[in-house]
């Protein structure tokens with residue numbers, strides 16, 4: 031008799047952590063079991079407590095726990111491995127059941143629940159295999175008197191009843207326990223071995239979500255829609271996310287946690303990925319909630335729907351070059367090469383450059399320069415004209431945000447232009463003066479044969495919009511003439527083949543794209559088709575000054591926005607401090623964030639189930655002291671990360687990073703670490719880490735979208751974050767600008783703090799940055 035085996039998700043995760051030798055014995059076990067589950071050496075037997083759970087021998091110490099999930103028509107038995115664990119951790123009270131809300135198979139593990147919670151709920155766990163060496167029985171401990179009602183803290187979820195938890199989908203076995211827990215540590219222990227839905231519901235309620243919010247945001251999305259048959263495990267198995275145990279299972283398990291994001295999407299993530307959207311859609315969420323992961327799965331989902339041969343029909347784009355490298359690697363590990371060929375991956379500037387290349391005669395292209403070069407030119411122009419009326423920074427921004435940003439073509443149009451968020455208003459003569467200066471400035475850039483990236487994206491947007499207009503005009507005409515051949519009307523053979531560049535566009539790090547970027551992207555996909563654009567971003571992480579209202583740019587995301595709230599990256603401890611940076615509770619410091627449209631966004635419900643040490647905040651007297659402290663921390667981290675959890679050596683390179691505020695500090699930090707502390711470094715550049723030094727060092731901007739196991743932020747002093755000497759004058763001169771600069775600096779620190787997975791150290795010398803929660 032043969033058997034089909036599947037692995038429950040939790041069992042697979044347990045396997046990742048087991049010793050290599052136990053894993054190998056598990057593969058042997060699977061092989062034998064699939065051939066004949068009744069092979070005597072497997073010692074397959076039912077546990078006493080829940081008749082649905084069986085135990086089988088993997089080796090002397092380890093047991094596989096399984097549940098039968100039906101028999102095929104050909105007589106093949108189907109079994110689900112629900113856990114693999116040491117025999118000492120197998121006890122009779124284990125339970126497996128079908129969840130009444132989702133209809134999925136759920137396994138509840140009480141071994142991880144704290145003693146106090148179990149005691150309060152009156153549960154005692156009985157080992158399924160008591161130790162064979164008999165030890166003289168210890169005298170029964172005298173029962174401890176239960177704390178009196180006065181001293182017992184009230185239950186954490188006192189406001190809710192058993193029926194409510196049941197209706198929301200909490201597993202039956204956990205309900206009494208959940209209602210008895212009195213603090214968040216007990217709750218953490220309780221949910222550690224809980225099924226996903228129970229965990230989400232309990233954490234949601236504990237975080238202050240109302241019953242209605244939990245029902246709407248957590249339960250309803252995973253509801254089956256009809257009452258499941260609680261005894262039909264075969265049907266339940268088909269709804270449960272499992273890994274088939276076949277010859278490839280070893281490779282899957284060896285990949286360990288690296289595989290998790292590819293296979294186990296959270297139901298909220300999954301829903302966003304697979305939904306059909308009639309128009310552009312958006313996913314938001316705090317750092318590490320999996321927006322990039324959702325974007326990648328969305329690309330996969332869309333690629334799967336396309337007909338064979340749809341080469342490069344999907345565009346996956348993001349803000350920076352180094353992030354495209356990461357997207358490319360991840361996507362390649364997620365999809366087959368045939369699907370990968372349907373996707374074009376390019377960062378936003380690269381796209382703009384390509385459009386300009388196509389529209390420029392050979393040899394006529396302009397060199398693209400960064401804003402600091404343009405600012406220098408503006409400064410020189412003003413000096414030559416001896417014009418001190420306006421700051422060069424103000425003029426450059428006025429040009430980029432108002433004139434370029436709104437494609438203002440003429441002086442008279444500039445008189446009418448909206449200048450929302452630009453601070454002080456300008457009179458007509460002032461606008462006249464500014465227009466003249468900017469004309470001279472752009473003529474100067476022209477003469478030098480250069481343009482800014484802002485200008486380039488604006489020009490690219492214009493070319494693309496013209497292209498889209500031609501496509502529309504041609505379609506309208508075709509409709510008018512009833513679909514007849516249009517050769518007589520097309521003025522070039524290329525025209526006949528003119529079509530939108532992409533069928534779908536997926537954008538990551540959307541918060542930093544400028545209006546010109548959006549206009550260009552909008553024109554690259556057909557606005558009349560569903561699922562045209564999918565946008566992932568978090569405005570709390572906006573670190574460039576590009577505020578947009580997508581609706582005004584023809585990208586209508588209203589009613590198609592979703593939010594992720596569970597962080598997969600950062601620990602609760604780090605997250606709590608990071609949130610105090612962007613959402614300060616100090617009086618008078620309310621900061622509000624937009625939703626890429628006319629509304630506002632927030633991080634309500636943003637949470638993590640991971641734990642780690644509390645972030646360290648360390649003051650120093652001088653920069654030199656701080657660097658010495660950093661070197662000591664890095665040496666400790668290097669030592670700790672040099673062995674894995676089984677004690678085997680491991681290379682810690684690339685898992686630790688140092689984040690500073692500016693380029694000078696990058697050089698100083700690297701110089702100190704290399705010459706004085708013997709720690710090799712790799713500088714984080716726009717292209718990614720340069721060289722293979724063990725510790726990555728970079729400015730906060732370079733950390734966008736990245737993550738590290740341990741992170742040190744150094745030089746987080748007052749005056750550096752924010753740059754007081756640069757922005758202080760706006761405090762009275764231009765309060766909205768001052769506000770924007772503050773928000774950018776705050777977001778920068780927020781981005782930096784949320785790059786750390788396990789440990790975060792923040793230090794400063796002199797006074798700390800006002801944004802730090804110290």
Ligand SMILES: Nc1ncnc2c1ncn2[C@@H]1O[C@H](COP(=O)(O)OP(=O)(O)OP(=O)(O)O)[C@@H](O)[C@H]1O
Pocket residue numbers: 290291292294295296299315316317318319320321322323324568571597598599734735736737784
């Ligand atoms: N369903 C999942 N299963 C396992 N790991 C996940 C899952 N979703 C996300 N992760 C992991 O969480 C981390 C953060 O994910 P991701 O980078 O997509 O978040 P993000 O929201 O884009 O973050 P940020 O806004 O900071 O760029 C990554 O290491 C990712 O692999």
